[in-house]
Amino acid sequence: MSASQSAVRSRAEAVQVSRAFDWMILFTLFTAVLGGYHIHYMLTGGDWDFWTDWKDRRLWVTVAPIVSITFPAAVQACLWWRYRLPVGATVSVLALLLGEWINRYMNFWGWTYFPVNFVFPSNLIPGAIVLDVVLMLGGSMTLTAVVGGMAYGLLFYPGNWPIIAPLHVPVEYNGMMFTLADLQGYHYVRTGTPEYIRMVEKGTLRTFGKDVAPVSAFFSAFVSIIIYFLWHFFGRWFSKTDFIADDAS
Amino acid sequence: MAATTESVKADAAEAPLLNKTNLWAGIALYLVFYSFIRWYEGVYGWSAGLDSFAPEFETYWMNMLYIELVLEVVISAALWGYLWKSRDRKVMSITPREELRRHFTHWTWLVCYGWAIYWGASYFTEQDGTWHQTIVRDTDFTPSHIIEFYLSYPIYIITGVAAFLYAKTRLPTYNEGLHLMYMVVVIGPFMILPNVGLNEWGHTFWFMEELFVAPLHYGFVFFGWAALGILGVLNTEVMAITKLLKKDLA
Numbered sequence A: 001m002s003a004s005q006s007a008v009r010s011r012a013e014a015v016q017v018s019r020a021f022d023w024m025i026l027f028t029l030f031t032a033v034l035g036g037y038h039i040h041y042m043l044t045g046g047d048w049d050f051w052t053d054w055k056d057r058r059l060w061v062t063v064a065p066i067v068s069i070t071f072p073a074a075v076q077a078c079l080w081w082r083y084r085l086p087v088g089a090t091v092s093v094l095a096l097l098l099g100e101w102i103n104r105y106m107n108f109w110g111w112t113y114f115p116v117n118f119v120f121p122s123n124l125i126p127g128a129i130v131l132d133v134v135l136m137l138g139g140s141m142t143l144t145a146v147v148g149g150m151a152y153g154l155l156f157y158p159g160n161w162p163i164i165a166p167l168h169v170p171v172e173y174n175g176m177m178f179t180l181a182d183l184q185g186y187h188y189v190r191t192g193t194p195e196y197i198r199m200v201e202k203g204t205l206r207t208f209g210k211d212v213a214p215v216s217a218f219f220s221a222f223v224s225i226i227i228y229f230l231w232h233f234f235g236r237w238f239s240k241t242d243f244i245a246d247d248a249s
Numbered sequence B: 001m002a003a004t005t006e007s008v009k010a011d012a013a014e015a016p017l018l019n020k021t022n023l024w025a026g027i028a029l030y031l032v033f034y035s036f037i038r039w040y041e042g043v044y045g046w047s048a049g050l051d052s053f054a055p056e057f058e059t060y061w062m063n064m065l066y067i068e069l070v071l072e073v074v075i076s077a078a079l080w081g082y083l084w085k086s087r088d089r090k091v092m093s094i095t096p097r098e099e100l101r102r103h104f105t106h107w108t109w110l111v112c113y114g115w116a117i118y119w120g121a122s123y124f125t126e127q128d129g130t131w132h133q134t135i136v137r138d139t140d141f142t143p144s145h146i147i148e149f150y151l152s153y154p155i156y157i158i159t160g161v162a163a164f165l166y167a168k169t170r171l172p173t174y175n176e177g178l179h180l181m182y183m184v185v186v187i188g189p190f191m192i193l194p195n196v197g198l199n200e201w202g203h204t205f206w207f208m209e210e211l212f213v214a215p216l217h218y219g220f221v222f223f224g225w226a227a228l229g230i231l232g233v234l235n236t237e238v239m240a241i242t243k244l245l246k247k248d249l250a
Helices: A011-044 A046-050 A058-068 A070-083 A088-109 A125-138 A141-168 A180-187 A195-200 A212-238 B002-013 B020-048 B055-085 B096-134 B143-170 B180-190 B192-205 B215-245
Strands: A170-173 A176-179
Touching (some): A011 A046, A011 A058, A011 A070, A011 A088, A011 B215, A046 B096, A058 A212, A070 A088, A070 A141, A070 A212, A070 B215, A088 B096, A125 A141, A141 A212, A170 A180, A176 A180, B020 B055, B020 B096, B020 B143, B055 B143, B096 B215, B180 B215
Antiparallel strands (some): A170 A176
C-alpha cells in the first residue's frame, strides 16, 4: 500500500473510524480534565466548597470563581482555537461537578457520614455557559476574558443563592442568632476547621451575603478576568504539538 | 471475481481496527479493582484503621501497603520492559492501515490513562480530605493515604508511562523525537510522589489544621496541571489520524 493511500477502504469506514475516535477522545479528555481540575480546585478553593457553613462566608463568593475559571479558560483555548467547539468551559465544569458529586455521595456521606446537604458542591454551570456563549458569539479572546470573565465572577453568587437560601434561615440557639448553615457546622465539627471560623464568626448575622456579597463578587470578577488571560495562555501552551529532539531515535 | 473473493476473505480474517474487547476489559479492570478497594476501605477503615499503634492496623493496612508497593514495582517493570523489548524496529515502514490500528490501540491505553487519572486525582484525593476531616492522623500511612498516594497515584503513573512507551515504540507519529506535552502528562504525575514526601514531612513536623487549601498542598496543584498536557497529545493525534484517513468527512 502506498503512503499516499488512505488507511480506510471507504468513506463509510472513515466516518465510522472518526466517530469511534471521537468517543475515545471525549472520554479521555473528560476524565483527564476532571482529575486535573478536581485536584486543582479542591486544593485551592476546596474547603470553601466542601462545607455549607463555609459557603456562608464572603470568602467563598470571592475565592471560588477566581480559582475555578482556570481550567475552563485553558480548555477553551484548545477546543475553540483548534476545533471551533464553544464548549470548553462547560465541559470542564461538568467534569468537575461529576467528580465532586460522586465523591460527596460515596465518601463524604458514604464513608465518613457527613450529610449531603452539608457538603454539596457549588454550582459553577451558569458562569461556564456564559463564558462559552460569549466566546462563541464574539470569537474574541479579549472579549471573552473581559465580558465572560467578569460574568463568570458575578454570576457565581446568584447562581448558588437559590440553593443556599434555605440555609440562610436565621435560628436562635442557646440565646445566639445562627444561620441554619452555621448550626449544621456547629453540630458536625471537623478536625481541621480553623478556630476563627468555628468559634469567632459563628452566631452572627454578618456572615450573611447582604450588601457585601455583591462587592466581593465584583472583586472576584475583576480578578477572574486576569486569571482568564493567564490560563488562556497556559491552555495554548498545553496545546502544543512540539517534539524535543531525541538522540536515541 | 476470484480476486474479490480473496479480498473479502482477507478482510474477514484481518484483525479489527479497534479491539473493543480490550477497551471494555481495560475500563472494567479499573472499575472492578477500585470498587473492591472502596469496599475494603469501608469495612477496614473504621474497624482497623483508626489507630496506627494497634495490631490490627499492621494486619489490615501496613500489610496492604507492603503488598501494593511490591506489586507496583513488579508490574511496572514487567509491563514497561515488555513494551520496550517488543518494540517495532521498522516502525516507519508499516502500512497506513496498520498504523491506524495502532492508533486505536494507543487510544485504548489513553482511555485507561484518563480513567486512572479520574480515580487517582479525583476520587481518592478528595476522599482523603473527608477522612482527615474526620479522623486525626497519627501516621503518614493513614488508610486513605495507603490507597491514594501509594496505590492510585502509582497506577496512573504506570498506565501513563505504558501509553507513552506504546506510542513511542509503535507509532511513526512519535518517531521524530520526544513529544513535549506527552512528557508533561507522564512526568507531571510522577513528580507528585516527591511532593508526597514534602507533604508528609510538613504534616509530621508542624501541627497543622487539616485545611485542604493550605500552602503545603500547592505542589499537588502544580503537578495536577500537568493533566492538561493531554490537549497537546489530542492535537497531535487528530492531525495524525486526519492524515491517515485522507477523507473529507464533512
